[in-house]
Amino acid sequence: MASIQLEHVEKRFGDDVAVRDLSLDIADGELLVVVGPSGSGKSTVLRLIAGLEAPTAGRIRIGGVDVTDTPPQARDLAMVFQHYALYPHMSVRDNLAFGLRMRNVAAETIARRIEDVARSLGLTPLLDRRPGQLSGGERQRVAFGRAVVREPRAFLLDEPLSNLDPRLRGSTRAELALLHQRLGATMVYVTHDQEEAMTLGTRVAVMRDGAIEQVAPPTEVYRRPANCFVAQFVGNPAMNLLPGASWRMAAPQGLETPRSGLTVGIRPQDIALVGPDEGDTAGRVELIEPLGGTALAHVRVDGLPRQLVRVLLADDADIAVGARVGLRPRRDRLHFFNGSSGCRITATDESDGHGSD
Amino acid sequence: MTGTAARLLPVAVVIAALAPLYVALVGSLTPDARLFQSVPLVPTPLVWDHYRALFGTRGFWVPLGNSLVVAVATTLLALLLGAPCAYALARLRFRGRAIVLALVLAVSMLPQISVVPPLFLFLRELGLIDTHAGLVLPYLTFAMPLTIWFLVTVFRQVPLEIEEAAMMDGASRLVAFRRIVLPLAAPGLATTALLTFLFSWNEFLFALTFTLGPERHTVPVAIALFRGQYQVPWGEVLAAALVATLPVALVVLVAQRRLVSGLTAGGVKG
Numbered sequence: 001m002a003s004i005q006l007e008h009v010e011k012r013f014g015d016d017v018a019v020r021d022l023s024l025d026i027a028d029g030e031l032l033v034v035v036g037p038s039g040s041g042k043s044t045v046l047r048l049i050a051g052l053e054a055p056t057a058g059r060i061r062i063g064g065v066d067v068t069d070t071p072p073q074a075r076d077l078a079m080v081f082q083h084y085a086l087y088p089h090m091s092v093r094d095n096l097a098f099g100l101r102m103r104n105v106a107a108e109t110i111a112r113r114i115e116d117v118a119r120s121l122g123l124t125p126l127l128d129r130r131p132g133q134l135s136g137g138e139r140q141r142v143a144f145g146r147a148v149v150r151e152p153r154a155f156l157l158d159e160p161l162s163n164l165d166p167r168l169r170g171s172t173r174a175e176l177a178l179l180h181q182r183l184g185a186t187m188v189y190v191t192h193d194q195e196e197a198m199t200l201g202t203r204v205a206v207m208r209d210g211a212i213e214q215v216a217p218p219t220e221v222y223r224r225p226a227n228c229f230v231a232q233f234v235g236n237p238a239m240n241l242l243p244g245a246s247w248r249m250a251a252p253q254g255l256e257t258p259r260s261g262l263t264v265g266i267r268p269q270d271i272a273l274v275g276p277d278e279g280d281t282a283g284r285v286e287l288i289e290p291l292g293g294t295a296l297a298h299v300r301v302d303g304l305p306r307q308l309v310r311v312l313l314a315d316d317a318d319i320a321v322g323a324r325v326g327l328r329p330r331r332d333r334l335h336f337f338n339g340s341s342g343c344r345i346t347a348t349d350e351s352d353g354h355g356s357d
Numbered sequence: 358m359t360g361t362a363a364r365l366l367p368v369a370v371v372i373a374a375l376a377p378l379y380v381a382l383v384g385s386l387t388p389d390a391r392l393f394q395s396v397p398l399v400p401t402p403l404v405w406d407h408y409r410a411l412f413g414t415r416g417f418w419v420p421l422g423n424s425l426v427v428a429v430a431t432t433l434l435a436l437l438l439g440a441p442c443a444y445a446l447a448r449l450r451f452r453g454r455a456i457v458l459a460l461v462l463a464v465s466m467l468p469q470i471s472v473v474p475p476l477f478l479f480l481r482e483l484g485l486i487d488t489h490a491g492l493v494l495p496y497l498t499f500a501m502p503l504t505i506w507f508l509v510t511v512f513r514q515v516p517l518e519i520e521e522a523a524m525m526d527g528a529s530r531l532v533a534f535r536r537i538v539l540p541l542a543a544p545g546l547a548t549t550a551l552l553t554f555l556f557s558w559n560e561f562l563f564a565l566t567f568t569l570g571p572e573r574h575t576v577p578v579a580i581a582l583f584r585g586q587y588q589v590p591w592g593e594v595l596a597a598a599l600v601a602t603l604p605v606a607l608v609v610l611v612a613q614r615r616l617v618s619g620l621t622a623g624g625v626k627g
């Protein structure tokens with residue numbers, strides 16, 4: 001196992017910058033989740049670490065050793081690809097053995113390790129089949145197995161669950177978390193699914209346009225998003241971002257309102273619906289989306305004609321479309337951002353403003 | 358109705374394709390004297406005279422052997438040299454790749470007759486006129502572009518992720534090429550080999566120009582030179598044509614086993 005460092009790494013494809021001045025320090029044994037919208041450069045970061053792409057600037061270190069110019073086969077990392085990338089002309093057993101054979105591991109050791117891994121991943125009955133004879137979930141497990149059996153210095157996973165159906169994805173995600181605990185391995189996990197990021201990562205790196213917007217533990221990213229982008233990307237349903245002027249509320253003490261104005265962020269679950277005259281502001285319910293137990297109300301707030309505010313309803317709420325309601329956000333759960341840059345503005349007394357949830 | 362038509366169409370095509378072959382077969386077994394009367398659908402009696410003459414007095418073994426040596430050597434060399442070229446063109450990023458590919462294609466666009474004189478001078482300079490190598494070499498000028506163009510397409514169809522997986526597993530590019538790409542490209546390689554073989558087997562102009570005597574003639578040249586001053590021995594020509602078809606049919610049968618589709622199934626999710 002090893003740590004991974006990226007230092008001011010840049011990757012250009014012609015004139016397009018896929019990754020810009022990216023520095024990242026991944027600790028030994030950490031499961032870092034890289035999350036971001038499509039095209040934000042997540043896969044490119046992973047491929048740079050893997051050595052499948054060469055950076056146009058910057059250095060990459062694995063276990064403290066500079067590997068920037070080392071080819072992928074000499075980096076001793078294992079990668080799980082989005083489309084599995086199994087060797088179709090080989091049996092599952094040979095798929096698992098390939099990496100070990102490449103490293104001249106003794107035959108008995110190979111057999112023993114394959115047996116261990118196959119047992120722990122439930123692959124034993126499949127060992128003599130070809131990938132074409134497996135279901136998607138089984139192929140996914142073989143792809144994991146092929147990585148695990150190698151005992152590499154770190155695992156790189158590129159959206160490994162995105163091809164599975166939702167239920168299987170949930171259980172495989174849990175298995176992966178257990179696997180990480182058991183192996184104590186360094187893992188870099190790429191996904192565009194923020195929920196996956198929040199549940200899996202010891203830390204989450206949120207990417208946009210080839211740059212990292214924030215790296216922090218999931219709860220930190222959720223409770224203290226570094227900017228508007230992270231705030232809206234993380235959490236489901238997404239946070240409301242509203243022009244500060246539209247809320248009749250005093251900015252908390254110690255918070256300096258920037259000249260460009262303030263953007264206030266508030267999560268849908270942190271707004272309570274009250275009587276039309278009781279809240280900080282009032283509006284009309286335009287749409288209600290049932291979400292199983294609860295429901296999401298979209299409210300047109302007075303003085304905010306172009307935007308709907310999302311409010312998560314309590315399970316016993318009895319509110320109909322068209323009703324006039326008052327909105328009362330939880331004061332201690334408000335987020336403030338610079339109106340033009342989108343950066344988080346920290347109040348001097350903010351540290352005690354965010355309780356647990 | 359359309360279903361019946363769809364089933365009958367292939368049958369019709371097969372009959373149309375095989376009919377001349379059948380006529381040739383019948384003709385090759387009919388004595389010369391009766392050849393130009395109406396040929397019966399089933400020849401009686403079967404006469405092996407033409408074949409006996411072909412391998413006896415004509416010594417058809419010699420051109421057959423020449424053709425086999427030249428075609429096999431051309432095919433093997435074209436694949437051996439063409440596969441790495443095609444792989445590089447398909448996978449590696451380097452400056453001028455598109456130009457190289459266009460040039461390769463341009464070479465195969467030249468009318469064959471226009472390269473005969475310069476090639477002749479070259480081969481004479483090298484002392485290769487009337488040798489097997491003197492045919493294989495010029496054949497490669499056409500076989501290589503063909504092979505390279507085909508194989509570039511074939512290699513591009515092997516999913517890049519699988520190759521990258523092999524490299525992550527510790528295989529160098531060369532090992533990944535040999536252990537992963539080549540097996541997955543086998544059907545395409547077989548098809549390419551088949552086409553190259555057919556091209557070399559059928560080639561006439563080079564073979565006629567660059568060989569001098571009957572001991573170096575290939576099958577098409579030998580057959581063309583069967584004609585005497587006053588008559589064409591049609592019976593022997595037909596027999597020779599059938600014999601010449603045999604190796605091709607054999608190669609197709611062998612290659613067909615490798616043309617199993619769906620070999621890459623399950624490697625990457627479609």
Ligand SMILES: Nc1ncnc2c1ncn2[C@@H]1O[C@H](COP(=O)(O)OP(=O)(O)OP(=O)(O)O)[C@@H](O)[C@H]1O
Nearest residue numbers: 013016017018037038039040041042043044045192
């Ligand atoms: N080989 C390449 N050549 C040119 N541009 C590329 C190449 N690979 C990636 N890019 C560009 O780099 C940017 C980042 O791509 P990348 O694949 O890393 O995104 P991603 O975050 O993984 O997206 P997704 O979630 O859709 O997989 C994109 O704009 C993409 O078009």
Ligand SMILES: [Mg+2]
Nearest residue numbers: 042043044158
């Ligand atoms: Mg990607």
